[in-house]
Amino acid sequence: MSERAKGLTRQQMCDRLAMQFEDGWIVNLGIGIPTLCSNFDFGDKEIIFHSENGVIGYGPLAAAGTEDLHLVNAGGQHVTLRPGAAIVHHADSFALIRSGRIDVTVLGAYEVAENGDFANWKMAGQQGGGIGGAMDLAACAKHVFVAMEHQTRDGKPRLVERCAIPATARGVVNLVATNLGLFELTSEGLALREIAPGVSVEEVKSATGCNLIIPREVPPVRSVA
Amino acid sequence: MSERAKGLTRQQMCDRLAMQFEDGWIVNLGIGIPTLCSNFDFGDKEIIFHSENGVIGYGPLAAAGTEDLHLVNAGGQHVTLRPGAAIVHHADSFALIRSGRIDVTVLGAYEVAENGDFANWKMAGQQGGGIGGAMDLAACAKHVFVAMEHQTRDGKPRLVERCAIPATARGVVNLVATNLGLFELTSEGLALREIAPGVSVEEVKSATGCNLIIPREVPPVRSVA
Amino acid sequence: MVRQQAKDGSRGMGARNRIYASFDDAVRDIPDGATLGFGGFAVVGMPINLYGAVARQGAKNLTCVSNSTRGGATLPADAPDMGQMIRNGQVKKVICAFTAPTRASQRLILSEYVDKGLIEAELVPQGTLAERMRAAGAGIPAFYTPAAVGTELAEGRETRVFNGREYLLEEALPLDYAFIRAYQADASGNLRFRRSQRNFNPIMAMAARVTVVEVEQEILPTGAIDPDDVHTAGVFVHRIIKIPPPPEGWWPQPPGSIVR
Amino acid sequence: MVRQQAKDGSRGMGARNRIYASFDDAVRDIPDGATLGFGGFAVVGMPINLYGAVARQGAKNLTCVSNSTRGGATLPADAPDMGQMIRNGQVKKVICAFTAPTRASQRLILSEYVDKGLIEAELVPQGTLAERMRAAGAGIPAFYTPAAVGTELAEGRETRVFNGREYLLEEALPLDYAFIRAYQADASGNLRFRRSQRNFNPIMAMAARVTVVEVEQEILPTGAIDPDDVHTAGVFVHRIIKIPPPPEGWWPQPPGSIVR
Numbered sequence: 001m002s003e004r005a006k007g008l009t010r011q012q013m014c015d016r017l018a019m020q021f022e023d024g025w026i027v028n029l030g031i032g033i034p035t036l037c038s039n040f041d042f043g044d045k046e047i048i049f050h051s052e053n054g055v056i057g058y059g060p061l062a063a064a065g066t067e068d069l070h071l072v073n074a075g076g077q078h079v080t081l082r083p084g085a086a087i088v089h090h091a092d093s094f095a096l097i098r099s100g101r102i103d104v105t106v107l108g109a110y111e112v113a114e115n116g117d118f119a120n121w122k123m124a125g126q127q128g129g130g131i132g133g134a135m136d137l138a139a140c141a142k143h144v145f146v147a148m149e150h151q152t153r154d155g156k157p158r159l160v161e162r163c164a165i166p167a168t169a170r171g172v173v174n175l176v177a178t179n180l181g182l183f184e185l186t187s188e189g190l191a192l193r194e195i196a197p198g199v200s201v202e203e204v205k206s207a208t209g210c211n212l213i214i215p216r217e218v219p220p221v222r223s224v225a
Numbered sequence: 226m227s228e229r230a231k232g233l234t235r236q237q238m239c240d241r242l243a244m245q246f247e248d249g250w251i252v253n254l255g256i257g258i259p260t261l262c263s264n265f266d267f268g269d270k271e272i273i274f275h276s277e278n279g280v281i282g283y284g285p286l287a288a289a290g291t292e293d294l295h296l297v298n299a300g301g302q303h304v305t306l307r308p309g310a311a312i313v314h315h316a317d318s319f320a321l322i323r324s325g326r327i328d329v330t331v332l333g334a335y336e337v338a339e340n341g342d343f344a345n346w347k348m349a350g351q352q353g354g355g356i357g358g359a360m361d362l363a364a365c366a367k368h369v370f371v372a373m374e375h376q377t378r379d380g381k382p383r384l385v386e387r388c389a390i391p392a393t394a395r396g397v398v399n400l401v402a403t404n405l406g407l408f409e410l411t412s413e414g415l416a417l418r419e420i421a422p423g424v425s426v427e428e429v430k431s432a433t434g435c436n437l438i439i440p441r442e443v444p445p446v447r448s449v450a
Numbered sequence: 451m452v453r454q455q456a457k458d459g460s461r462g463m464g465a466r467n468r469i470y471a472s473f474d475d476a477v478r479d480i481p482d483g484a485t486l487g488f489g490g491f492a493v494v495g496m497p498i499n500l501y502g503a504v505a506r507q508g509a510k511n512l513t514c515v516s517n518s519t520r521g522g523a524t525l526p527a528d529a530p531d532m533g534q535m536i537r538n539g540q541v542k543k544v545i546c547a548f549t550a551p552t553r554a555s556q557r558l559i560l561s562e563y564v565d566k567g568l569i570e571a572e573l574v575p576q577g578t579l580a581e582r583m584r585a586a587g588a589g590i591p592a593f594y595t596p597a598a599v600g601t602e603l604a605e606g607r608e609t610r611v612f613n614g615r616e617y618l619l620e621e622a623l624p625l626d627y628a629f630i631r632a633y634q635a636d637a638s639g640n641l642r643f644r645r646s647q648r649n650f651n652p653i654m655a656m657a658a659r660v661t662v663v664e665v666e667q668e669i670l671p672t673g674a675i676d677p678d679d680v681h682t683a684g685v686f687v688h689r690i691i692k693i694p695p696p697p698e699g700w701w702p703q704p705p706g707s708i709v710r
Numbered sequence: 711m712v713r714q715q716a717k718d719g720s721r722g723m724g725a726r727n728r729i730y731a732s733f734d735d736a737v738r739d740i741p742d743g744a745t746l747g748f749g750g751f752a753v754v755g756m757p758i759n760l761y762g763a764v765a766r767q768g769a770k771n772l773t774c775v776s777n778s779t780r781g782g783a784t785l786p787a788d789a790p791d792m793g794q795m796i797r798n799g800q801v802k803k804v805i806c807a808f809t810a811p812t813r814a815s816q817r818l819i820l821s822e823y824v825d826k827g828l829i830e831a832e833l834v835p836q837g838t839l840a841e842r843m844r845a846a847g848a849g850i851p852a853f854y855t856p857a858a859v860g861t862e863l864a865e866g867r868e869t870r871v872f873n874g875r876e877y878l879l880e881e882a883l884p885l886d887y888a889f890i891r892a893y894q895a896d897a898s899g900n901l902r903f904r905r906s907q908r909n910f911n912p913i914m915a916m917a918a919r920v921t922v923v924e925v926e927q928e929i930l931p932t933g934a935i936d937p938d939d940v941h942t943a944g945v946f947v948h949r950i951i952k953i954p955p956p957p958e959g960w961w962p963q964p965p966g967s968i969v970r
Contacts, residue, residue, distance in 0.1 A: 026945055031552070048945060050945075051646070052491075052576055052577075053491040053492075053494075053646045053649045054646060054648055054649055055645075055646050056943050056944075056945055057898075057937075064705075064706065065704075067704055067705060068645060069494070069524075069702050069703075069704065070494055070495075070633070070644040070645035070646060070647045071494070071645040071646050072491070072492045072493075072494050072646055073646075076492035076493075076524075078705065081645075081937055082933075083898075083932045083933025084896060084897075084898030084900060084932040084933050084944060085933075085937040086900050086937050086940035086943035086944060086945075087643075087645060087646065087648055087937045087938055087940070088648070088943055089580075089648045089649065089650070089651070089652045089653055089681075090491070090576075090580040090648075090649050090650045090653055091580045091581060091583075091584040091653050091848070092848075092916075092943075093577075093580075094576070094577030094580050094581060094848070094849075095844075095847055095848035095849065095916060096943075096945065097577055097849070098577060098595065098596065098597070098848055098849025098850065099846070099847055099848060099849040099916070100849065101945060101946075122550070122602075123550075123554070126550050127549075127550065127561070127564055127565060127571075128549030128550040128560075128561070128564060128571050128573050129548075129549060129550050129573055130547075130548040130549070130550055130551065130552035131547050131548070131573060131574075131575050131576065131603075132547050132548060132552075132575075132576050133547070133575065133576040133577055134575075135575035135577075135578075135597045135598045135601065135603070136575050136576060136577030136578065136595075136597040139596045139597050139598070139599060140596055140597070140849055166601060166602040167600065167601055167602075168601065169599075169600065169601065170599075170600035170601075251685055256812070273685060275685075276906070277751075277836055277837075278751040278752075278754075278906045278909045279906060279908055279909055280905075280906050281683050281684075281685055282638075282677075289965075289966065290964075292964055292965060293905060294754070294784075294962050294963075294964065295754055295755075295893070295904040295905040295906060295907045296754070296905040296906050297751070297752050297753075297754050297906055298906075301752035301753075301784075303965065306677055306905075307673075308638075308672045308673025309636065309637075309638030309640060309672040309673050309684060310673075310677040311640050311677050311680035311683035311684060311685075312677045312678055312680070312903075312905060312906065312908055313683055313908070314908045314909065314910070314911070314912045314913055314941075315751075315836075315840040315908075315909050315910045315913055316588070316840045316841060316843075316844040316913050317588075317656075317683075318837075318840075319588070319589075319836070319837030319840050319841060320584075320587055320588035320589065320656060321683075321685065322589070322837055323588055323589025323590065323837060323855065323856065323857070324586070324587055324588060324589040324656070325589065326685060326686075347810070347862075348810075348814070351810050352809075352810065352821070352824055352825060352831075353809030353810040353820075353821070353824060353831050353833050354808075354809060354810050354833055355807075355808040355809070355810055355811065355812035356807050356808070356833060356834075356835050356836065356863075357807050357808060357812075357835075357836050358807070358835065358836040358837055359835075360835035360837075360838075360857045360858045360861065360863070361835050361836060361837030361838065361855075361857040364856040364857050364858070364859060365589055365856055365857070391861060391862040392860065392861055392862075393861065394859075394860065394861065395859075395860035395861075581848070581850070585853070588841070589855070589856065590841070590853050590854060590855060591854050591872035591873065591875070591877050592853065592854050592870075592872055592877075593845070593850050593852065593853035593854070594850060594851050594852050594853070595849070595850060596849065610852075612851035612852055612881065613851065615851070617851055617852075621872065642938070643938070644938060645937070645938065648938075677905070678902070678903070678904060678905065678908075678941075679939060681938075
């Protein structure tokens with residue numbers, strides 16, 4: 001269990017993914033860890049945050065006492081709107097998603113497989129599930145990033161050869177940030193791109209359930225300047 | 226050719242069809258003769274006129290000099306809006322049509338067949354055609370009424386056994402008003418329901434290209450009180 | 451003007467007879483076995499008062515469509531929601547994008563009933579759920595979507611390749627009744643929603659044979675909403691009811707103000 | 711601020727770089743063989759100025775999608791429209807709801823070219839045309855519709871029965887560029903249309919990789935349109951140009967004022 005505390009905080013994981021966002025990107029953040037991406041300081045970059053319930057261009061969480069009771073993000077949190085925001089209904093919101101206009105979706109996951117499959121909607125042994133918009137997003141976004149703890153509470157790896165629980169989508173994940181590092185899904189397999197400070201490559205390997213492509217040099221995870 | 230002038234005027238044909246509209250009906254009028262239906266005095270009945278270009282609840286034509294250059298009906302005529310009108314885009318406008326919410330569409334036609342087929346989009350020998358929204362309307366409206374002259378300029382019948390030119394939709398016509406009378410498409414065939422003043426049953430029969438069910442008594446076409 | 455009985459709820463475009471005096475009046479004719487859609491996303495745009503009325507009305511063997519079966523944390527524990535209808539034994543089937551808790555710590559009333567085999571739960575990706583209702587409202591019987599391809603939800607179902615990509619066939623999801631919440635309405639049924647209150651609500655109104663709307667602001671005279679500013683046209687709306695102020699009417703509360 | 715070159719027109723959501731100085735700048739990158747959509751119904755919402763710019767730009771082998779190939783009677787005879795592009799020899803194919811005159815007395819430039827086999831004309835029912843573009847904009851590759859079943863347009867094509875009724879399979883119609891006309895825009899590309907100007911325009915904006923908009927009113931600062939009042943969200947809009955007053959810019963004229 002000691003690995004869980006090791007390495008990056010959740011905010012640092014999300015910061016690292018947020019660094020990849022390009023100017024003008026339309027971004028959809030999943031419930032849970034990924035929402036922390038919106039705390040990143042994007043500087044001059046203009047990032048448009050989209051939420052499944054039809055909010056295009058939302059801003060930071062509303063300060064306590066200033067909430068607009070008519071306005072929440074996909075996680076039900078009260079958010080603010082940025083200038084230029086627009087509201088659409090659910091069918092148009094998913095038109096935006098399915099037509100491939102979401103440049104990146106950052107999602108949480110239970111498991112990511114080295115072939116790019118991932119699972120985030122159904123816990124083992126559960127009846128039914130909580131899909132929300134994840135299947136639409138995962139199938140259609142230009143990039144799918146995952147932010148998750150490297151291991152389960154029981155110390156089992158979440159980066160695996162094949163998903164053991166039902167997949168959300170197949171072969172779609174591009175980039176994964178965990179507390180131990182940054183991982184890219186390549187055609188050759190899962191590559192360790194950056195490693196968390198204070199974590200050894202051996203530690204990453206032993207906490208991972210699939211082969212890892214380890215470059216000769218693995219730089220530390222880039223952090224906010 | 227003398228039959229053409231005989232019987233009802235185009236306005237009278239449309240008045241007779243408009244009498245059938247029920248309170249609350251959503252009505253779509255085709256280009257040409259059918260537009261005259263909107264001149265009928267509906268009294269206490271509330272009729273909602275819908276136009277393919279997304280106007281729900283239009284009113285009379287705009288008086289010369291008062292036209293809103295942003296507002297036309299499906300025929301490109303400048304119309305007015307009634308209180309409670311709403312504007313939707315083309316996809317939503319045809320959602321209204323295809324979902325069966327148009328209570329009646331009144332269309333012009335080149336031919337109506339006794340089996341309920343009709344043709345109004347392609348003249349004989351022509352390449353291409355002018356469909357507009359007629360195929361969507363004809364396939365989906367709860368009732369399809371036709372307003373047309375009983376014969377062509379050459380004196381050929383427009384009420385026929387089978388359409389000779391390409392059909393707009395099959396088996397959909399309910400009611401036809403021509404200058405000679407009012408005709409209902411029944412499961413037994415085409416029935417003469419009302420006859421134009423000054424016109425004999427024999428005249429109607431000889432101007433018609435299919436069998437006609439003629440009831441023992443054929444009342445005159447009901448006119449505006 | 452108040453209309454006590456809807457002769458033909460599926461039509462009734464007349465401005466004069468859309469305004470109902472009470473939630474109970476507006477849901478009186480729901481038959482057993484009907485398919486009902488409930489709008490809203492989290493609490494926003496959720497027809498809390500109509501949930502209560504349908505629970506009181508008591509129709510059974512209902513198929514209920516909504517994003518999820520609970521309204522989120524910003525409602526008091528005794529506020530009406532689909533959970534109340536489930537406990538009432540009114541629900542035969544739910545069609546939702548969430549049919550299980552999303553966290554191990556969460557409890558869902560639905561789960562108990564599904565586990566016992568008392569309720570069938572059809573899980574649908576949120577975009578597919580919206581599009582299936584949009585299709586119903588647009589007279590489209592079926593369409594293809596990329597969502598859920600390759601997943602458990604697509605097992606045994608028909609897929610087809612277009613331009614080299616595999617898509618799943620999905621059928622329209624028509625509703626007998628839609629229950630939604632709007633910000634403003636005029637007497638002819640034209641609606642406006644505020645901010646993320648819009649969500650599923652316009653889609654459900656178009657998918658339904660009868661659309662019933664609880665309205666937050668005083669009902670405006672016909673034509674008070676500019677035709678360019680209407681979000682849902684009155685032709686899709688059949689019954690509107692002004693929500694009374696609390697405690698008679700249910701309203702979402704600011705976060706932190708809820709004692710559960 | 712003015713952006714002279716679009717590095718990547720298919721993205722470019724930045725408010726700072728959507729405003730173009732001229733129609734010609736905004737159409738410069740159209741390649742030969744592109745599929746172009748032109749909005750408008752009759753003259754209302756028709757991108758008259760962008761028709762002119764595309765005609766000047768000169769791209770060839772174009773597939774052009776619009777309701778019809780002429781703008782109706784309320785434009786001067788020399789106003790740009792698809793007829794001008796056809797005469798220019800730019801058009802390979804048109805996809806329209808009108809491909810022939812609707813009256814014997816009417817003349818259509820298109821007809822001459824179709825009769826000579828120089829242009830292919832695909833005739834599509836108006837609702838199907840709108841829905842095919844809506845599908846493209848919604849990531850739906852294909853859908854079924856009741857329109858045109860049993861007609862010449864359905865001959866040899868795939869149909870399927872749902873709930874006892876026959877429907878025709880239709881595929882999405884994606885656009886490389888959409889050219890549309892709007893009433894208002896803010897600098898982030900959010901649009902509003904006035905009255906029946908809306909028609910095909912929001913649908914085409916969603917169907918297109920690049921949406922170019924001629925705007926009637928002065929372009930507003932970002933955020934000047936309330937988020938609830940936006941008709942087409944800026945994420946679907948890439949290039950906006952203010953229409954200059956006449957005679958530099960083309961504007962529809964009141965009926966009766968036209969000398970043809």
